[in-house]
Amino acid sequence: MLSLLDTPKEPSTTPSSQSKHATSPHPKHPYGLAKGHGKKTHGPAKMFMGAPESQPQDSSAPTTASVTQPPSKRFVLLLSIQNYDLFKNIHGHQIAAIRSRVNVKTAVTPQQAISHFASPDLAGIYLTDPGVIYHAQIMNQLEQYVKTGGLLVVGGIFSSFIRMDDIDKFFATFGLPWKRGSYQRSTFYRNDHHDTVRKNPSLASNFTMKALHVKSLPVTAAMYTVEEEESSDESMFGEGEFFGRGKAEMKEFKAPVARTHVGDGYFGYIGDVNGEKEATNIVLSMLNLLDPPPPPPKPTSRKFIMILSFESAQNMEQHYSSFFTSLKSKVEVLHGLSNERVVDLLKSSDLVGIFVMSTSIMNDENAYLLSKLVEYSKGGGTLVFGGPFSSDITIYQMRPFFMDGWGLPWDMVCGTSKEVAANPNNELIKRNHSLLLKLYTKSLFITGMTPVSAVYTVRPPSHISSSVQLAPEAPIVYATVENGHIGFIGNFNLDKKETEIVLAMFQLLK
Known part of the structure; x- marks a missing residue:
């Protein structure tokens, strides 16, 4: 294996059109990323970041005919503009794994790539090298493909061959603030809170690889992370500065594998440089090809609610055992689902409502889910x-x-203990006469709501004149938003009285 400053052996070349294309830099790049034109390089002339030693070159043109294809027309596109042969030599096991699950097509020229982008059978794109950054038209169409619902995985020899000054600009094209991080070998640990990880439990819990990390990303976007206290056994940055960056950079949060929403689609990055076998399953998971999706729910008229906690479902249900027991006595409760599964079930006519228990819904990783929850509530659903x-x-x-x-x-x-009274003008009180008329609660209070949306309001102190107008405060709010409702429960303990109010919001209180 070669370190960051090693110069790899050149792969043997053939007079094929692919070899000519791979070794001839694009004369002009509209993004200012053209290879070698007036740019000062650092270290050796060849900036191949830790590329593995070359293996014997197979000069055969890329083809999908050598493997029996699955009957489906769906296909994954291998986008290999710079050097398909080298990718095939190093990561051939990945190609075989993908082909065993779905059809594979390969694009080694910009024209081939563009011809596939609009296909309705395109299941995902695996970008295997950085050649696309020198072609503005491909970059523009790749960006639109992802933002309109496509799956993009960046891996293969991309992290070995991307120029230092180009990778941040590449991420920015997709609206990502990610930056180039450290380059090192470490043991990485699975982030079990990541949605892709939860959908693919067969992913390795930990493994060791040499990788180019990304930083300036939220923890929620990282599929694998390095433990904070772990010191790398093969840090490529050492103790001093490297390319003008010091030790402080290595203390920032970084990840070798990340995946996040971009628009309506997904952008995944794998920094592996040596073709580790564990990376193959990561590629498959990002292309939705690893673990089978959960079976569809059995036909039933059973009503259900979904609870979103973004934490261990078992721990949450233990802590709020009385709350969950009350809910389950009235309706089926679905908890701990993946974001994709939640989005799928939003369309069900049996969905009674959704209860959100965590501010993690605000995280970047959950932005797409949040947008769908907004649509659901405005379209007639109840979100509490x-x-x-x-x-x-x-x-x-x-x-x-x-x-x-x-x-x-x-x-x-700020939360405090106050006596509150039921608001007779609120629709929740109007249709649920069993709700208490008075409460004494320690709660977070809301202001700024319309008077009618307050389920309970603070009773003004007796020494305050009725002529003095105080801003209303409410510990519980139930507001109409277009065709649906938004509820808020300020008492985070979810005591018996608050549980009854949640049931009332979901029209389950009998």
Whole structure:
């Protein structure tokens, strides 16, 4: 294996058109990323970042005919503009694994790539080298493909051959703030909270590889991470500065494998440089080809609600055991689902409502899910926030979150114990006469809501004149948003009385 500053052996070449294309840099790149034109390079002339030693070259043109294809017309496109032969030599096992699950087509020229982008049978794109960054038309269409729902996986020899000055610009094309991180060998650990990981439990829990990391990304986007206290046994940056960057860079959060939403699609990155076998399953998982999806629910008229906690479902249900027991006595409760499964079930006519228990819904990784929840609630659904959400949300998050999503100018007042009275004008009180008329609660209070949306309001102190107008405060809110409803429970303990109110919001209180 070669370190960062090693110069790899050139792969043997043939007079094939692919070899000519791979060794001739594009004369002009509209993005300013043209290879070698007036740019000062660092270190050796050849900037192949840790590329593995070359293996015997197979000069055969790329083809999918050597393997019996599955009957489906769906296909994965291998986008290998720079050097398909080298990718095939190093990562041939990945090609075989993909072909065993879906048809594979290969594009080694810009024209071939563009001809496949609009195909309705395109299941995903595996970008195997950085050749595309020198072709503005491909970059523009690749960006649109992802943002309109496509799957893009960046891996193969990409991290070995991408120029240092180009990778940040590449990420920025997709609206990602990710930056080039350290280059090192470490043991990496699976992030079990990542949605792709939860959908693919067969992914390795940990493994060792040499990789180019990315940084400036949220933890929620990382599929694998290096433990904070672990010191790499083969750090390529050493103790001093490298390319003008010092030790402080290595202390930032970084990840060798990441995947996140970009628009309606997904962008995945794998920094592996040696073709580790564990990386193959990661590629498959990002292309939705690894573990089979859960079976569709059996036909039933059983109504259900979904609870989103983004944490261990078992731990959450233990902590709020009385709350979950009450819910399950009235309706089927689905908890711990993947984001994709939640989105799929939003269309079900048996869905009664959704209860959000965590501020993790605000994380970048969950932005697409949040947008679908907004659509669901405005379209006639019921979305309720409470439990740990109420204890964790900050004063700086409250107004932007509810204003941006639903146009609700809600602010918060620090939690305190107060006596509150039922609001007879609120529709929840009107249709549920069994709800208590008075409560004494320790809760987070909301201001800025319309008077009619407050389920309970603070009773003004007796020494305050009735002529003095005080801003209303409410520990529980149930507001109409277009055709649906938004609920908020300020008491994060979810006591018996709050549980009954949640049931009422979902029209389950009998």
